[in-house]
Amino acid sequence: MPMNQTLLEISELKKSFDVNNGFLRNSNSIIHAVDGVTLGIRRAETLGLVGESGCGKSTLARLIVRLERPSAGTILFDNDDIFQLTGERLKGYRRSVQMIFQDPYSSLNPRRTAGDIIAEPLKIHALTAPREGEDKLLEISELVGLNEDQLNRYPHEFSGGQRQRIGIARALILRPRLLIADEPVSALDLSVQAQILNLLKSLQNELKLAYLFITHDFGVVRHMSDRIAVMYLGKIVELGKTTQVCDAPLHPYTQALIAAVPELYSSKTVEKKSRANDAPKPVAAGFSGCAYFPRCRYGESICENTPPLLQEGAGEHSVACHKI
Amino acid sequence: MTETASILEITNLSSHFETAGGIVRAVEGVSLKIATGQTVAVVGESGCGKTVLALSILRLLSPPGRIVGGEVLFKGVNLLNLPEEEMRKVRGRDISMIFQEPMTSLNPVFQIGEQLSEVFRLHQAASRSDARIKSVDMLRMVGIPSPEKRAKEYPHQMSGGMRQRVMIAIAMACSPQVMLADEPTTALDVTIQAQIIDLILSLQRKTGTAVLLITHDLGVVAEAADFAFVMYAGRIVEGSAAKDLLISPRHPYTNGLINSLPGRKTGFGRDIFLDAIPGMVPPLYNLPPGCRFQERCLGALPICLEKEPPLMEVAPAHYCRCWKN
Numbered sequence: 001m002p003m004n005q006t007l008l009e010i011s012e013l014k015k016s017f018d019v020n021n022g023f024l025r026n027s028n029s030i031i032h033a034v035d036g037v038t039l040g041i042r043r044a045e046t047l048g049l050v051g052e053s054g055c056g057k058s059t060l061a062r063l064i065v066r067l068e069r070p071s072a073g074t075i076l077f078d079n080d081d082i083f084q085l086t087g088e089r090l091k092g093y094r095r096s097v098q099m100i101f102q103d104p105y106s107s108l109n110p111r112r113t114a115g116d117i118i119a120e121p122l123k124i125h126a127l128t129a130p131r132e133g134e135d136k137l138l139e140i141s142e143l144v145g146l147n148e149d150q151l152n153r154y155p156h157e158f159s160g161g162q163r164q165r166i167g168i169a170r171a172l173i174l175r176p177r178l179l180i181a182d183e184p185v186s187a188l189d190l191s192v193q194a195q196i197l198n199l200l201k202s203l204q205n206e207l208k209l210a211y212l213f214i215t216h217d218f219g220v221v222r223h224m225s226d227r228i229a230v231m232y233l234g235k236i237v238e239l240g241k242t243t244q245v246c247d248a249p250l251h252p253y254t255q256a257l258i259a260a261v262p263e264l265y266s267s268k269t270v271e272k273k274s275r276a277n278d279a280p281k282p283v284a285a286g287f288s289g290c291a292y293f294p295r296c297r298y299g300e301s302i303c304e305n306t307p308p309l310l311q312e313g314a315g316e317h318s319v320a321c322h323k324i
Numbered sequence: 325m326t327e328t329a330s331i332l333e334i335t336n337l338s339s340h341f342e343t344a345g346g347i348v349r350a351v352e353g354v355s356l357k358i359a360t361g362q363t364v365a366v367v368g369e370s371g372c373g374k375t376v377l378a379l380s381i382l383r384l385l386s387p388p389g390r391i392v393g394g395e396v397l398f399k400g401v402n403l404l405n406l407p408e409e410e411m412r413k414v415r416g417r418d419i420s421m422i423f424q425e426p427m428t429s430l431n432p433v434f435q436i437g438e439q440l441s442e443v444f445r446l447h448q449a450a451s452r453s454d455a456r457i458k459s460v461d462m463l464r465m466v467g468i469p470s471p472e473k474r475a476k477e478y479p480h481q482m483s484g485g486m487r488q489r490v491m492i493a494i495a496m497a498c499s500p501q502v503m504l505a506d507e508p509t510t511a512l513d514v515t516i517q518a519q520i521i522d523l524i525l526s527l528q529r530k531t532g533t534a535v536l537l538i539t540h541d542l543g544v545v546a547e548a549a550d551f552a553f554v555m556y557a558g559r560i561v562e563g564s565a566a567k568d569l570l571i572s573p574r575h576p577y578t579n580g581l582i583n584s585l586p587g588r589k590t591g592f593g594r595d596i597f598l599d600a601i602p603g604m605v606p607p608l609y610n611l612p613p614g615c616r617f618q619e620r621c622l623g624a625l626p627i628c629l630e631k632e633p634p635l636m637e638v639a640p641a642h643y644c645r646c647w648k649n
Binding site: 052053159160161189190191192193194195197198201202204205216217218219220221222223224246256257259260261262263264 | 369370484513514515516517518521540541542543544546547570580581582583584585586587588594595596597598599600601602604
């Protein structure tokens with residue numbers, strides 16, 4: 001990947017958590033939530049990140065916005081290591097990378113008006129004179145489809161979709177270059193979801209934003225993304241252009257994920273052969289093979305002993321699987 | 325709708341909530357039938373009344389909610405006229421229900437096996453040890469590995485998918501004739517969702533239980549349902565064979581929902597937008613005059629603003645509430 005294209009470069013990133021099972025702390029275990037992720041986000045692209053709950057996709061997002069510190073690895077933004085940034089430069093990074101959350105109910109302060117919530121980042125970053133801030137607030141609100149008199153209302157007076165618009169406006173008011181969207185539409189009804197997805201797309205076209213779009217919904221990620229990364233138990237198992245990953249998935253896990261999506265025009269008798277038949281199984285400590293091996297229908301002895309590496313194949317389509 | 329005798333027949337059911345803001349007409353004149361072995365889906369977005377419909381069938385609606393009219397005939401008997409004591413026997417034995425959130429609908433302080441045993445002890449007067457054995461059998465039937473061991477676990481020790489399996493085991497324990505499934509897969513990952521749907525369908529094939537499947541997911545309807553009804557703001561707006569409804573929707577709302585589904589359009593890219601339905605669902609205490617969908621409908625006619633259309637048969641066994649058909 002040429003340097004000038006890449007906005008954010010994640011290398012060998014790891015994050016593990018110590019978990020105490022049982023209140024006598026007799027059974028400590030370590031969860032490798034993010035386990036050696038290398039991934040680049042390009043300027044103004046949408047990178048979709050898919051995976052089941054618990055695969056580490058939200059932890060990865062939290063690392064990128066520096067809500068967590070990594071156990072190992074680096075993240076470069078404009079060639080600066082974000083975990084080394086301090087003071088003004090850190091503030092600058094925070095302006096450049098913003099986040100919107102899944103739950104529009106719990107991510108807005110119930111005691112503040114919509115206008116206050118949206119304008120708060122301006123105050124924190126002390127970027128503008130009050131008058132100018134007012135103009136920015138109105139401009140961004142209009143962009144996300146909120147009108148002026150709605151800005152004096154409180155979050156509970158809005159519907160889920162409108163609240164998500166407030167969250168988006170708050171994230172965009174600082175004109176970031178990268179927006180991390182963690183399941184931004186999964187709490188919304190279908191008709192509202194479509195409105196928000198359209199909004200995110202048109203904002204991207206207008207503001208030349210890069211998105212890291214995290215979701216478990218293949219339909220959503222197919223619609224939104226330029227490239228898709230598939231994550232399983234802390235590792236990227238497949239990465240490629242949207243067409244490659246959706247229409248010709250290589251990794252058995254990606255295939256199982258796509259097969260699990262209910263089809264609109266399939267009949268009730270169709271048996272889905274490549275469906276996974278169980279939940280993700282965290283691998284035992286000391287297991288050195290492929291994390292997907294316990295669920296994989298193609299597993300062989302090499303998969304049990306050697307971890308597959310993410311290898312680039314034709315047309316920047318990468319996959320981590322011994323069978324490919 | 326079909327020739328087979330229906331096991332559950334709902335006629336003209338209305339449930340309202342009397343609130344300070346006015347009367348919320350959550351379910352208004354809903355009629356539908358389910359026959360043994362069938363899966364009937366009720367589709368709609370939040371607030372369309374689909375859950376209130378299920379709760380009304382079991383008479384579980386709590387004040388200020390109230391059933392204000394209609395009939396719920398189970399094998400010819402109107403459940404709405406049964407004394408509470410009789411009704412309690414129907415719940416769980418003849419008609420059971422599974423809920424969306426398996427986390428909150430299981431009791432956190434009792435073992436899984438104990439919660440399952442309760443069903444057998446209450447409805448079949450089984451002894452403690454018999455109930456225990458039957459419970460383990462049920463857990464095995466819903467595909468829970470090492471059921472003897474899992475029966476002694478508490479809900480928090482299980483994953484979401486496993487908890488939903490336990491809910492299904494409880495609901496199927498007495499081989500009910502009707503099962504109401506309220507968004508049974510919404511809180512689950514797609515891979516687990518597929519397993520749960522497969523499980524419900526395979527149990528249904530074995531027992532012939534009729535399933536009323538409440539969902540907002542059109543994909544789930546396509547996979548699981550024989551018939552489908554679309555609800556909007558308390559009303560059924562369209563109903564037909566599930567396939568028919570998805571392939572040739574007649575109501576603009578159904579059509580809008582299908583077009584809102586991301587990932588179905590051919591082609592990718594920045595300039596591909598979804599045909600979203602504009603606006604939002606009107607508050608149920610303040611509905612627009614005429615058709616309830618008129619404010620969001622792109623093809624509304626003058627009559628749509630004045631008069632609410634009735635549910636009309638627009639094609640054989642395909643019903644639609646729209647003046648444009």
